[in-house]
Amino acid sequence: MRRKKTTRSASGPAVATVVVLRLYIADNAPNSLRAIANLEAICKEHLKGNFKLEIIDVLETPLRALADGILVTPSLAKMSPSPAAKIVGNLSDKSSVLHALGISVE
Amino acid sequence: MGGKKNAVPQILPKIATGIPGFDELSHGGLPRYRTSLLKGGPGSGKTVFALQSLVNAVRQRQEPGIFVAFEESTRQIIANAASFDWGLPALIKNKLFFLDAKLSPEVVQSGEFDLAGMLAMLKAKKEEIGAKWIVFDGIDVLLTLLQNPISEMREIYRIRDWLADNEVNAAIITAKIDGGTSEIVNYGFIQFMVDCVIRFERRLEHGVALHRLEITKYRGSDFVAGEFPVSFGPSGMEVGAPESAEIRQLASSERVSAGFERLDTMLGGGLFRGSSTLITGVPGTSKTTLAGKFAEAACRRGERTLFVSFDEAADRIARNLTSVGIHLKTHVKSGVLRMYSSRTETIGAEDHLVRLKTLIREHRPRCMVIDPISAIAKTGGIAAARAVANRFIYLAKDEKITVVVTAINEGDEPETETTDLQISTIADTWIHLSYLIRSGERNRALTIIKSRGTWHSNQVRELVLNDVGPMLADVYTAGGEVLMGTLRWEKEGEEKAKTTQRRAEFDHKRHELQAAEADTRARIKALEQDLERQRLELVTYSSDNEARIVSSSDREKELRRIRSADPAGRAATGIVPSPATRRASDSSGNSGRKNKRIAQDAP
Numbered sequence: 231m232r233r234k235k236t237t238r239s240a241s242g243p244a245v246a247t248v249v250v251l252r253l254y255i256a257d258n259a260p261n262s263l264r265a266i267a268n269l270e271a272i273c274k275e276h277l278k279g280n281f282k283l284e285i286i287d288v289l290e291t292p293l294r295a296l297a298d299g300i301l302v303t304p305s306l307a308k309m310s311p312s313p314a315a316k317i318v319g320n321l322s323d324k325s326s327v328l329h330a331l332g333i334s335v336e
Numbered sequence: 337m338g339g340k341k342n343a344v345p346q347i348l349p350k351i352a353t354g355i356p357g358f359d360e361l362s363h364g365g366l367p368r369y370r371t372s373l374l375k376g377g378p379g380s381g382k383t384v385f386a387l388q389s390l391v392n393a394v395r396q397r398q399e400p401g402i403f404v405a406f407e408e409s410t411r412q413i414i415a416n417a418a419s420f421d422w423g424l425p426a427l428i429k430n431k432l433f434f435l436d437a438k439l440s441p442e443v444v445q446s447g448e449f450d451l452a453g454m455l456a457m458l459k460a461k462k463e464e465i466g467a468k469w470i471v472f473d474g475i476d477v478l479l480t481l482l483q484n485p486i487s488e489m490r491e492i493y494r495i496r497d498w499l500a501d502n503e504v505n506a507a508i509i510t511a512k513i514d515g516g517t518s519e520i521v522n523y524g525f526i527q528f529m530v531d532c533v534i535r536f537e538r539r540l541e542h543g544v545a546l547h548r549l550e551i552t553k554y555r556g557s558d559f560v561a562g563e564f565p566v567s568f569g570p571s572g573m574e575v576g577a578p579e580s581a582e583i584r585q586l587a588s589s590e591r592v593s594a595g596f597e598r599l600d601t602m603l604g605g606g607l608f609r610g611s612s613t614l615i616t617g618v619p620g621t622s623k624t625t626l627a628g629k630f631a632e633a634a635c636r637r638g639e640r641t642l643f644v645s646f647d648e649a650a651d652r653i654a655r656n657l658t659s660v661g662i663h664l665k666t667h668v669k670s671g672v673l674r675m676y677s678s679r680t681e682t683i684g685a686e687d688h689l690v691r692l693k694t695l696i697r698e699h700r701p702r703c704m705v706i707d708p709i710s711a712i713a714k715t716g717g718i719a720a721a722r723a724v725a726n727r728f729i730y731l732a733k734d735e736k737i738t739v740v741v742t743a744i745n746e747g748d749e750p751e752t753e754t755t756d757l758q759i760s761t762i763a764d765t766w767i768h769l770s771y772l773i774r775s776g777e778r779n780r781a782l783t784i785i786k787s788r789g790t791w792h793s794n795q796v797r798e799l800v801l802n803d804v805g806p807m808l809a810d811v812y813t814a815g816g817e818v819l820m821g822t823l824r825w826e827k828e829g830e831e832k833a834k835t836t837q838r839r840a841e842f843d844h845k846r847h848e849l850q851a852a853e854a855d856t857r858a859r860i861k862a863l864e865q866d867l868e869r870q871r872l873e874l875v876t877y878s879s880d881n882e883a884r885i886v887s888s889s890d891r892e893k894e895l896r897r898i899r900s901a902d903p904a905g906r907a908a909t910g911i912v913p914s915p916a917t918r919r920a921s922d923s924s925g926n927s928g929r930k931n932k933r934i935a936q937d938a939p
Contacts, residue, residue, distance in 0.1 A: 256452035264447070288453035292460035295453060301437050302478075303453030315444065322447035330444040 249281040249331065250310045256303040257289045261320040265304035268321035276333050308332075348556045351506050354392030355385065357575030361560045362551060366506045367531045370555075371499050375513035375523075376536025381547050381566055381573060382510040383413065385536070386471040388572045389508065391422045394431045399468035399505060402433045402461060407474030407512075410434040420572045433461055439481065448484070451491050455498045468505040476511045476523075489525065496529050531555040536566070546684050549575055565723065567686030574690055576727070592637075592703070592738055595629030598808040602784055604791035607765060610736045611788075612729045614759055616743050617769030621780055622799055623742035625806055626767070627705045628657040628664065630740045634703035635667035642701035642737075643675045644692065646711035650675035653707075661805035674699040680711040685724035688712060692728060696735055703738045709759065710743040725759050764788045769799065772820050779820035782808060798824060 253269055255262035266285065273281050288295040288303055298307070301318075308315040308331055315330045328334075350364035359365045366372045366389070374382040390401040405413055413434070417424050428434060437454070439445075462470070472495070479488045499507050509530065513523055527533055533553035539546055547566035551559045565576035591606035594613070600606040607613055613630075615623045624645075634641045643664070645653050654664045654675065667673035676695055678688065696704075706728060713721040732739035743759060760766050766785040771778050780799040784792045797808040798820045811820055819827050 254453060256450070256456060259450060259452045261448050261450050262452070268447070289456045292453075292457040293464070296435075296457045296461065300457070301435075301439065301454055302449040302451060304449060305453070316440070316442065317444045317446050318439065319445050319447035319449045324446075326444055326446045330446070 247280070247311050249277055249308065251281060251283045251331075252298075252307045252309060253283060253285045254288050254295055254298070254300045254303055254305045254307070255285060257287055259303065262304045264320040264322065265306070268324070268327075269306065272321070272324060272327055276328060350557070352392075353385075353389040354396055355388055355573055355575060357564065358385075358549070361564060361575060362532075362554065363557065363559055366508070367555070367557070368505055369503055370531040371496075371507040371509060371529070372532040372534065373526060373530040374508060374510040374534050374536060375527075377538060378512060379545075380536035380538040381549070381568075382512075382536050383408070383473055384417075384568070384573050385534070385549075386473055386508045386510055387413065387417060388420075388422075389506070390432060390469050390471055391424065391427065391572075393469050393505070394427050395422075398431075400431045400433070400465045401469035401471070402435065402458060402465075402467045403471045403473065404435045404437050404458065405473050406437045406477040409438055410436045413473075419570075421570050422572065431465070433465055433467065435461070437478065439478075445481065448482070448487055450487070451478075451494055455494065459498070459502055462502060462504070469507070470499075470504050471508045471510070473510045474512065475509050475526075476513070492526055492529065527553065532557075537563075547686070565686045567684065567690045569687065569690030569694060574686075576686055576689070576723070588736075592639075593630075593633045594740075595626060595633050596805060596807070598797070599626075599782075602782075602793040602795070602797065602808070603765065603787055604793075607738060607740075608789065609738055610733060611738060611764035612732060612762070613740045613765040613767065614743060614763035615740065615767045615769065616745050616760070618771065619744055621769035621771060622801060622806065623744075623769060624653060624707050625657065625660050625662065625801060626769070626799075627707050627740050627742050628653070628662045629806055631673065631703065631705050632657075632662050632664060632667070634738075635664070635672045638672065639702040640700055641667070641673045642695060642699050642704045643673060644695070644704070644706045645675070645677040646680045646706075646708060648677060648707075650677040653677070659803065660801050661803050674701070680714045685712050685721045689724050689727055689731070693731065696731070696737070701737055704732055704740070706739065706741040708744050709741040710745075722758055726762055729759060729762055760785075765792075774820070775823055777821045777823070779824075781811070781820065 251269075251273075253265060255265060269283070273279075273283065286295060286298075288300065300307075304318070304320060306317040306321060306327075308317075313332070315332070317327055317330050321327050349368035350362070350366065351368040352359045352365035374385055376382050387403065390403060393399040393401055403410075403413070408416075414424055414428070424432075435458070458470070461467070475495075479491065482488050482491060495509075509526070511523065511526065530553075532551070532555065535550045535552050537548040537550075539548070547568070548563045549566045550563045551561070567574050567576065588609040588611075590609040591600075592609050593600050594603055594607050615626055617623050628643075631641050631643050643650070643653070654668070657664060664673055664675070668675055674695065676691075678691065680688070709725050709728060712725050712728075729739060729741065741759065741763070765787040768783045768785050770781050770783070772781050773779075780801075782797045782799045784794075786792075796811055798811050800807045800809050809820075809824065811824060
């Protein structure tokens with residue numbers, strides 16, 4: 231699979247906390263592809279590389295996704311810092327994503 | 337309906353749900369390897385139907401299943417099902433998989449999503465546990481989150497394709513679709529893509545919830561059309577499938593006591609074993625007493641008996657019946673009698689039926705009382721109540737239970753059976769109790785309106801209650817009116833007095849006649865004595881007279897001799913005195929002289 235366990239990390243300023251994210255997708259389903267693109271744009275713009283993103287293909291590891299409590303795809307889970315958050319959908323509504331991730335927009 | 341008549345005859349494979357009644361209605365259950373849709377409003381029984389089918393598949397055929405819950409949490413569903421004796425928690429451990437597919441309110445939605453991931457997970461789970469059944473419960477909840485008809489349609493297709501690829505014995509989709517309206521835009525398409533559609537309905541009638549089920553579509557198969565009652569008992573859902581048209585009960589010629597001897601006599605020897613008896617009457621006419629007497633008699637014969645009372649506690653009934661000499665408590669203690677009471681308003685008519693079935697299964701009675709069956713009418717729709725009342729009786733008949741049911745009718749005319757349950761037509765025997773009010777008194781009258789297959793009395797009897805139990809008394813008719821109570825008592829007294837008087841009169845007359853006879857005899861005796869006396873007198877008189885005659889002739893002779901008037905010889909020739917001689921003898925003196933002269937001249 232193309233995006234199997236793609237992990238991207240970036241080293242930003244030491245003071246900034248690293249946001250750990252997991253995106254569950256279903257192979258190349260249109261909504262999944264759109265979610266990846268939307269999330270990458272958001273991260274690039276607002277997290278400035280201060281994040282860790284794991285993309286999980288549910289079609290590849292369905293039982294793991296099930297264990298993680300995933301229902302629909304695409305789903306984005308914010309693992310840390312707390313509070314944890316869950317967002318479903320292709321992340322096209324940018325402001326609700328930012329709000330859910332606790333990223334304040336200047 | 338739904339049958340393809342031109343197709344090559346092919347038996348559509350089906351799989352039983354194990355839900356009592358439904359497999360009969362659908363002629364075998366749900367379509368095998370196909371998808372069925374359960375639609376209906378909230379609380380109409382869709383989830384119970386789906387879950388019960390799943391549970392039955394595991395318990396009866398060891399077929400594991402998956403339950404995807406979109407609307408309720410798994411915990412809620414398990415809690416709701418705890419009232420049924422399914423042993424669900426044990427099944428969840430290894431044979432049933434519940435997917436909590438309810439999106440938590442904390443989940444933020446941003447843009448569109450799809451079910452591709454979920455279906456992949458379900459496929460994996462299905463393969464892992466070897467699931468043969470799958471339920472998507474409350475799919476409408478998920479679809480409405482899609483917010484867009486095109487997406488809805490796409491996901492419906494996705495589910496359909498998934499079901500086609502992942503063959504299971506049966507797939508069930510439930511959706512909240514109330515009376516044809518739905519929040520799902522494409523619900524019409526869902527109906528089209530499935531092979532079987534079952535409509536569920538819950539409606540309130542007179543404050544009581546009634547559940548109904550109807551098969552509205554069954555592709556390639558015949559089914560029983562129409563709406564059928566659904567009830568919920570300890571074992572889950574049950575569908576009131578129509579009774580088989582054929583009546584299989586065997587008629588028994590064995591008689592059992594209706595309670596007491598005189599009533600049995602009126603019924604030509606008692607009730608037939610396995611028959612049904614209806615006792616009607618306005619409140620207070622002793623219907624319960626009569627039914628209680630029947631139950632007591634059954635218990636005394638050692639027959640297991642079930643006494644079902646509605647709206648009155650069993651304990652109170654037992655106590656009240658004690659006052660009329662009917663003792664049920666000892667039989668309850670010995671276990672022969674089971675008394676069960678229930679309020680009617682709180683649950684639907686069908687639920688009563690399920691409970692009754694359970695009671696019959698547990699207690700195995702030979703005789704049964706339902707008092708009053710008319711209370712069922714309070715449980716909502718009259719049509720439902722009527723059907724249930726009839727099924728109560730048919731149920732008893734199928735189990736060969738001799739049943740006595742009572743029914744209150746508000747009026748006092750048995751012909752207008754105002755209970756509306758119309759049980760009188762199916763009951764074998766119909767006893768009607770009524771009041772007769774006359775001369776400031778209310779008395780109970782018992783009539784047997786009908787009793788199938790047996791002679792029965794056409795007489796009205798007075799039902800008399802006392803501390804040794806009910807009795808029947810003959811009634812008097814006077815001037816075309818029936819007399820009861822005090823009037824009967826008076827009439828009885830009157831009759832008694834009359835009899836006494838008649839007897840006295842008779843005695844008197846007899847005495848009179850005897851006296852007269854004696855008198856006559858006495859008179860006869862007296863007359864006979866008279867007669868005897870007279871005869872004796874006569875004899876005496878005759879001999880006296882003779883003697884006198886003899887003596888007088890002797891005297892004449894003597895006289896003549898003395899007078900020397902006649903030769904002795906001559907006087908001797910005439911023994912009987914001649915008048916001349918007597919005259920002569922009477923008159924002496926001159927005439928005698930003259931006679932002597934004549935006599936002298938004559939020769």
